[in-house]
Amino acid sequence: MTTTTTTTPGPAPTGPAPDPDRVADFAGEMLETLARGATALMVSIGHRTGLFDTIAGMAPASSHEIAAAAGLHERYVREWLGAMTVSHVVVHDRAADTYRLPVEHAALLTRAAGPDNLASQLQFIPMLxxxxxxxxxxxxxxxxxxxxxxxxxxxxxxxxxxxxxxxxxxxxxxxxxxxxxxxxxxxxxxxxxxxxxxxxxxxxxxxxxxxxxxxxxxxxxxxxxxxxxxxxxxxxxxxxxxxxxxxxxxxxxxxxxxxxxxxxxxxxxxxxxxxxxxxxxxxxxxxxxxxxxxxxxxxxxxxxxxxxxxxxxxxxxxxxxxxxxxxxxxxxxxxxxxxxxxxxxxxxxxxxxxxxxxxxxxxxxxxx
Ligand SMILES: C[S@@+](CC[C@H](N)C(=O)[O-])C[C@H]1O[C@@H](n2cnc3c(N)ncnc32)[C@H](O)[C@@H]1O
The missing domain is CATH 3.40.50.150 (Vaccinia Virus protein VP39)
Known part of the structure; x- marks a missing residue:
């Protein structure tokens, strides 16, 4: 996959040459935007599938246990858990191969959170x-x-x-x-x-x-x-x-x-x-x-x-x-x-x- 989507060349840049440090900083910001945009999609899926509500109510559990509890397909749940782990939303125990949702995150990502449920709010991103x-x-x-x-x-x-x-x-x-x-x-x-x-x-x-x-x-x-x-x-x-x-x-x-x-x-x-x-x-x-x-x-x-x-x-x-x-x-x-x-x-x-x-x-x- 490439992240380049431009199909027609833009106008040639004019004016002073870009400052390489500022280019590097901005590249970092844009890559962070890419990562957070992707996280937003997966958080929305976590809300819609009920996965956050399921994990919040469980002790640390394997992808198979979480999928079974949520009534979902394990292969998808495992990939979603991967996205949530690298986004620092859920915590993966490498030795036990189990996942948990910290209570501080559950307070903002579950239906029990009521108006504080930001996972519900993030559904706007895929909808738009x-x-x-x-x-x-x-x-x-x-x-x-x-x-x-x-x-x-x-x-x-x-x-x-x-x-x-x-x-x-x-x-x-x-x-x-x-x-x-x-x-x-x-x-x-x-x-x-x-x-x-x-x-x-x-x-x-x-x-x-x-x-x-x-x-x-x-x-x-x-x-x-x-x-x-x-x-x-x-x-x-x-x-x-x-x-x-x-x-x-x-x-x-x-x-x-x-x-x-x-x-x-x-x-x-x-x-x-x-x-x-x-x-x-x-x-x-x-x-x-x-x-x-x-x-x-x-x-x-x-x-x-x-x-x-x-x-x-x-x-x-x-x-x-x-x-x-x-x-x-x-x-x-x-x-x-x-x-x-x-x-x-x-x-x-x-x-x-x-x-x-x-x-x-x-x-x-x-x-x-
Ligand atoms: C952002 S929604 C808010 C809906 C609701 N008040 C709420 O808080 O859930 C805006 C609503 O305004 C309605 N709306 C927009 N223009 C309207 C118009 N000219 N006459 C009647 N309803 C209109 C839309 O159909 C939509 O349901």
Whole structure:
């Protein structure tokens, strides 16, 4: 195998000769990127096959024992264990030929880790890689890839947000809005725009039976999943509808409107924010949860997960917006742009909060 993929020669380099030490350093960085990219694929497989959960519950074990416990083919499991050993994720005992997952790693790689499960998060890497061909084409031709190009996105997004919301929605996120718990207990109308598979909506509806919850998403499969979960929870106060949230006419007004990670990938985000403002009660609150970043690229340079944000933007959020002829706001629209757009939409009182242990999201609490 070769790592060289260029098929057409690039332009001849101009300017001063490269500093060989800096070339060597950068080569090291790129090779590390190659190795970590490969590790990301294998960590994702470890999550999807349940291998991390299996090993976490075992004493040091051979590849045969691990494969048997997981119900998987030993030859694949052994190769995966090789990748995990050289990536320093699992520890191999050479003499005994057994593998173990240190408890400190299990705390970040298993389903029992809940919102701390980074193996679940790493599934985004192979999911995004599936659309690389189409994205390369968009670079040349413009336009975008629509939601139908992302078969797994809905499910993966739902898995991620469920981890966060199960851990934090009721205890940490609702209290960010002064008096919200009391108002939800008394009974208000709530809308969740871009609700996806609706887990946040259903958690709230379960906790606050006196309030009435309306979920809107334009993907029929997501809406069906949201309804299915509401039925499974036995909720009579949840109404989920296929709707483009750029037009909320006829829905009435709400005491609370939420948007969980659902504004930056809109085709027409300014229109959506204006609709939210129009459909909020005079004393209502818009709670917008969105990726935390600066709107200025240089301010994001030392943010460790910023490369992921720009990547998921290019390969999902930006492209789905452009596919609809939209504005292509992008995942990294950042606090400054978000605050300006909220002000433009008519919100005069906007504060930005964060939730302990959630370093990815900013929580915008906006009022008229
Ligand atoms: C990143 S997902 C977030 C889903 C969900 N809120 C969550 O946290 O799991 C964004 C959602 O917004 C929905 N969406 C995007 N544009 C929309 C529009 N104009 N009208 C309705 N839904 C939209 C997408 O279908 C997707 O389900």
């Amino acid at each position: 890689a599936q659309v690389e061909e189409g994205i390369v084409r968009c670079f040349a031709e413009g336009g975008g890839l629509g939601y139908d190009a992302f078969a797994r996105f809905d499910r993966l997004m739902a898995e991620q947000s469920a981890q966060t919301n199960d851990a934090a929605l009721l205890d940490r996120i609702v209290p960010l809005v002064d008096g919200l718990d009391d108002r939800l207990r008394t009974g208000i109308r709530v809308a969740d725009i871009g609700c996806g598979q609706g887990h946040a909506l259903n958690l709230l509806a379960h906790a606050y039976p006196e309030s009435d919850f309306h979920g809107y998403d334009f993907l029929p499969d997501a809406v069906a999943a949201a309804r299915g979960e509401a039925d499974a929870f036995g909720l009579g106060n949840v109404h989920v509808e296929v709707r483009d949230v750029a037009d909320l006419s006829g829905t009435g007004t709400f005491g609370l409107i939420t948007a969980f990670d659902a504004v930056h990938d809109q085709a027409y985000p300014a229109r959506v924010l204006a609709q939210v403002a129009e459909h909020l009660d005079a004393d209502g609150t818009f709670l917008m949860v969105d990726m935390d970043a600066s709107s200025t690229v240089d301010d994001n340079i030392d943010v460790p997960w910023a490369p992921f944000l720009y990547t998921v933007s290019t390969m999902h959020c930006l492209t789905v917006s452009l596919a609809q002829g939209g504005e292509g706001l992008g995942t990294v629209w950042g606090r400054q742009t978000a605050q300006r757009m909220l002000a433009d939409a008519g919100f005069s009182d906007v504060s930005v909060a964060s939730v302990p242990d959630d370093f990815v999201n900013a929580y915008y609490v906006a009022r008229h």
